[in-house]
Amino acid sequence: MSAAEQQTGARGPTIRERLLQSQEGIVFLLAVVAFLAFSILLPSFLSSGNLLVLVRSVSILGILALGMALVVIARGIDVSMIAVMVVSVSWAFVITRAGYPFELALLIGASFAMLAGIMIGTLIAFGEVPPIFATLAAGSVIYGTGRTFFFTLEMQNVPPDTEWFRLIGQGNVFGIPVTVVAFALLCVVVQLVLRRTRFGWMTYAMGNNPNTARVSGLPTRPMIVAQYASTALIAYVAGLILASSAAAINARLFNSTMIYDILLVVVLGGIGLNGGHGSVRNVILGTVFVGILLNGMTIMNIDYTIQNLVKGVVLLLAIVVDSLVNPRDEQTSQQGDL
Amino acid sequence: MMSGLFTKALLAAVALAASLSVAGAQDKGLENPRSTAFHTSLKDKKVVFVPLSMGFDLTEGWAAQMRKQADRLGYSFDIRDPAWSTDAGTKAIQSLITEKPDLMVIHNPDIQSYARLLKQAQAAGIKIVQINLESNTTTDSYVGADWTEIGRKAAEAIVEKCDAGKGVSTKVAIDTGVPTAASDVFQLDGIYKVLNEHPDIQVVSQQATEYNPEKARSIMSTVLQQHGDLCGAIGIWDNQDTGTASAIKEAGKSDQVFLVTSGGGNQVGCENVKNGLFNLYISYNVPLQGDLLNQEIVRLLLSDGTAGEVQTMYFNPLTMITKNNVNQRNCWTLDELK
Numbered sequence: 001m002s003a004a005e006q007q008t009g010a011r012g013p014t015i016r017e018r019l020l021q022s023q024e025g026i027v028f029l030l031a032v033v034a035f036l037a038f039s040i041l042l043p044s045f046l047s048s049g050n051l052l053v054l055v056r057s058v059s060i061l062g063i064l065a066l067g068m069a070l071v072v073i074a075r076g077i078d079v080s081m082i083a084v085m086v087v088s089v090s091w092a093f094v095i096t097r098a099g100y101p102f103e104l105a106l107l108i109g110a111s112f113a114m115l116a117g118i119m120i121g122t123l124i125a126f127g128e129v130p131p132i133f134a135t136l137a138a139g140s141v142i143y144g145t146g147r148t149f150f151f152t153l154e155m156q157n158v159p160p161d162t163e164w165f166r167l168i169g170q171g172n173v174f175g176i177p178v179t180v181v182a183f184a185l186l187c188v189v190v191q192l193v194l195r196r197t198r199f200g201w202m203t204y205a206m207g208n209n210p211n212t213a214r215v216s217g218l219p220t221r222p223m224i225v226a227q228y229a230s231t232a233l234i235a236y237v238a239g240l241i242l243a244s245s246a247a248a249i250n251a252r253l254f255n256s257t258m259i260y261d262i263l264l265v266v267v268l269g270g271i272g273l274n275g276g277h278g279s280v281r282n283v284i285l286g287t288v289f290v291g292i293l294l295n296g297m298t299i300m301n302i303d304y305t306i307q308n309l310v311k312g313v314v315l316l317l318a319i320v321v322d323s324l325v326n327p328r329d330e331q332t333s334q335q336g337d338l
Numbered sequence: 339m340m341s342g343l344f345t346k347a348l349l350a351a352v353a354l355a356a357s358l359s360v361a362g363a364q365d366k367g368l369e370n371p372r373s374t375a376f377h378t379s380l381k382d383k384k385v386v387f388v389p390l391s392m393g394f395d396l397t398e399g400w401a402a403q404m405r406k407q408a409d410r411l412g413y414s415f416d417i418r419d420p421a422w423s424t425d426a427g428t429k430a431i432q433s434l435i436t437e438k439p440d441l442m443v444i445h446n447p448d449i450q451s452y453a454r455l456l457k458q459a460q461a462a463g464i465k466i467v468q469i470n471l472e473s474n475t476t477t478d479s480y481v482g483a484d485w486t487e488i489g490r491k492a493a494e495a496i497v498e499k500c501d502a503g504k505g506v507s508t509k510v511a512i513d514t515g516v517p518t519a520a521s522d523v524f525q526l527d528g529i530y531k532v533l534n535e536h537p538d539i540q541v542v543s544q545q546a547t548e549y550n551p552e553k554a555r556s557i558m559s560t561v562l563q564q565h566g567d568l569c570g571a572i573g574i575w576d577n578q579d580t581g582t583a584s585a586i587k588e589a590g591k592s593d594q595v596f597l598v599t600s601g602g603g604n605q606v607g608c609e610n611v612k613n614g615l616f617n618l619y620i621s622y623n624v625p626l627q628g629d630l631l632n633q634e635i636v637r638l639l640l641s642d643g644t645a646g647e648v649q650t651m652y653f654n655p656l657t658m659i660t661k662n663n664v665n666q667r668n669c670w671t672l673d674e675l676k
Contacts, residue, residue, distance in 0.1 A: 043564075050563040057556035147393055152672070154393040155551075155577045157606050170588050246551040246581040247615075251393070255422045256548055298560045304517055304546030 023318065023325045024270030024282060031289040038296040045299060052177060054295040055288070058265075059183040060242050061258075062287035065265040066190050067234030069283050071227050072266055073194070075207040075275025076131040080120060080139035082259050084232045085239035086251040087146030088113040093249070094151045096159040110236055116142050117232025121225030143254045154251040158243055169245025179241055183287075186234070191280040203227065207275030257308075264311065265290050268318045376411075376640070383413035383639050384439040388430050390447055390471070391422040394577065395604040395672070396624055397445065400469060402675040403628030404443065404635070413440075413639065424451050431455045434464070441465040441638055443631065446473040448518040460646035465638045469631060470622070471520045476649045478638055481630045483600075483622035484653035485521050489528020491656065492598040495618050496570040499596040502538035505569035506594055511543040511561050513554050513573045513582050525574060525600075542568070551581030558585035568595050576601030576610070576619065583615035602627075603657060608669035611659055619659040625670050626654055 039046045064081055071078045092109030096102045116138070123134045147154075158165060171178045194200035202223055205213045214220045243249035269286025271278030293314070297307050387404060389397035401417060408415035418434070420426035424447045434442060435458055442464055446452050449472060456466055456475040470482030499505050512529065514522050533539050543561045547554040554573070562568060562585065571586070573579030579599040586595045596617045601607045603621030610616045630652060657668050 047563065050560070053556070053559045053563050057560065060552065152393060152398060153395060154391075155395070155606070157580065157609070160609075170584065242552050245584070246555045247584045248551050248577075248580045250549070250551055250577065252391075252422065253550060253552075256550060294556075295560055298543070298545060298557055299564055301543050301545065304514075 022270065023321045024285060026321060027268050027270060027289055027318065028285060031285065031292060034289070034292050034296065038292065038299075042296065042299050045296065050295070050299075052175075052180070054291045055183075056177045056179050057295065058287050058291035059177075059179045060238050060245075061261055061265055061290065062183045062283060063186055063238040063241065064235060064258075064262045065269070065283045065287060066186055066280065067231040067238070068262050068266050069269075069271050069278060069280070070190065070194075070203070070234070071131070071231050072271050072273060073207045073275055073278055074203045074224070074227050075210060076124065076224070076227065077263075077273070078120070078135045078228060078231050079132065079259050080116070080135040080142060081231060081235040081262065082254050082256075083139040083142040083146075084113050084116050085235040085242075086249060086253050087142050087150065088116070088236050089239035089243050089249050090154075090156045090251050091146060091150040093156040093159055093243070096162075102159060102162050102165070106240070110233065113232045113236035114229055117229035118225055120232070121228035124228065125221040125224035139254070143251070146251065151251070155248060156243075156251070157248045165240075165244055166247070167244075169241055169243070169247075179245055182237075182241055186237070187280050187284060194279060199223070199226070204276060207277070209276070260315070261290070261311075264315045264318075267315065380636070380639055381412045383441070385413055385415050385441045385443065385635060385639075386434055386439045387415070387417045387443040387445075388427055388434070389417065389419065389445045390427075392417060392419045393421075395606070396470065396602045398672055399602060399604070399624035399670070399675050400443075400628050400631060402672060403625070403632060406676070407632040407635070411636070422447075424448070428452065428455065431459065435459050435462050438462065439464060441467065441635060443467045443469055443635070444473070444477075445469050446471040446520060449474050449520050449523065450518075463645050465645045467631065467634050467638065470627065472524075473520075476651070478646060478649060479634045480651035481634055482627060482654065483521075483656065485524035486528035486531075487653065488600050488620050488622070488656065489525035489530075490532050491528075491620055491658070492525075492572045492600065492618075493529040493532035495598050496572060496596065497532060497536050497539060500539060500569035501536050505596070507565075507567040507569045508538045509540055509542045509565050509568045509570075511558070511565075511568060511571045512541060512545075513557065513571065513579065514544065514546045515549045515574045515578060517546055522574060529572060547574075547578045547581070549575060549578045551578050551584075553581070554578045555581035555585045558582045559589065562586070562589045562591060562595075570596040570598070573597065573599040575599065576607040576616070579616065580610060583610060587615060603659065603669055605669050605671045608659065608664050611661060611664045614661070617660070621657040621659050621668060623654065623657055623668075625675060628675065630654055 044050055067081060068078060088109040091112060092105040095105035095108055120135055120138045123129050123138065124131050168178055173181050194203065202218050205218060206220055206223060210220065239249060265283065265286035267273065268289055269282035271282045293310065297310065385408060387401060392398060392401065405415050418430040420430055427447060428451065431452060432455065442459060444452060444456065444466055446468060453473045453475045456473055456477055460466055460477060466477035467479040467481060468477055472480055496510055500508055500510055502508055514526065516522065533541065542565050545557045547557060571582060573582050576599045579597065583597055586592055586597060592614055598618040599616050600620035600622065602624040604624065607619055611619045659668050
């Protein structure tokens, strides 16, 4: 045994213990098992082409999960992300089709997303509405506003003559889809923000103990507004990539289970819903695990209902493990949290 | 002699006057009592439309045409929009049963959910026209596509391209929407009725997309990884298959994979035929369905029969749109219908 190994052995639990005692570790093991099983059982699962498809198919989910992680770490939750995403992107497309320059329309869409985020943040920070209720209601309001005033049709194709925009979702950089590159870049950015900036440290402090954070003089209210605004902006970016890769966006996603898929990624990855811990690594882990599951089930051509069942059971297990591994106590639980 | 002449002149004058007065009546036309009755007896009638949801090409198209006719003939036309929620739709119909409009136009989310309610409504004296998606209960009228026929036509087109010795392989993928909708169950029946007669065709994937283009895209790209020699694909709805098509295009297999889809024939779908994304687009022609609907509404409103007394149905003709006949006549935009 080398000195370094002795040191780690002396400092904390062994790798095996760490894997089995944290939810992150358990999910990691599950992901490895699923990956190995699919590699052996399914022909061409392991091909580089399929692995790229796998990562790509969950990249958008991953990007949305990054945004969700940001607010969940600060002990919030944002279930209005899909509403913000579909409304701002659809609106940008409608404005373009009405004759405005595409770039200007994209800026307007971004501003709308920001504004929505700021309003939600304000509601939570200054109105002291619990995040789950604030965002649940805000989601309906945003979607309703969009459907009533911005566009009639739910389905919006990418406006014509915007070739460069299609490249975002359909192009490659050195053989890697731009979608995957975008996810990787955003991972780096969010990681840097969380670990290297004051904004990031304060986010963790707020998640760990909001009262202490406030008492110690952190600007918690403006912080909350900033967090929800960032999440809304990330949702907008994810929406653009989604629209670009499918050549269209369907506002009906608001009624789909997508928001639960995002939560699935976040919770599976090991970011506790009671805030204060977790990082980008967890999002990547959750994203990849969901990706492996979905890809494998699609290749096996498993029935839709059973796929949903599997996803539901996995989420339930993750939440149970989460509450066992991160038990609630008087310090962590709070009225109004999740 | 004189008196005889006088009598003759008198008779002539009377005959002339009589003929003049007839000519006068013909100058001003004849009142058509049926026209008057047609226009007056429809006033104060009440028609309500319960769609799956507003906000997509089909329902917006029908509603635009129904509203136009309601304005012309002076009856009232309302929409109760359940926004994709079967539950909200059920409640809407329940409250309509007590409100007693003269006629309801129902768009069924699946073949079961509204079946009993429709019976109740007819028992309460409300006439019912079902549009494009049937329920198990037959009512006064059904107007719309024959989904089995669409499935059959789609499968026949695929067999034409992909049966043994015809295409690059005999592999076919099917993208469904939501497994319980009439459009899915009947269409699949039609598809398999044809495919079963051609045992060489293998269905390598049958996955539900929840009508989400991005999900359709990622399923198709996974399938193309597994089966690089895929010959054909059947999609269940043009709105979702924009995604299916963009996965095929991205994989550079537009010339190899023959994609059949179906929809209401709106301009957006036609654009996709024009730019080669859809190889065959089976249109059920929303403007035509709107006209048929309007005819049925008036027929039932004018008829003295009681609700449910005579049950009729009409499967409207389908238009097979390919690159050769994408034209103004086969494609429509919402603005044209309004």
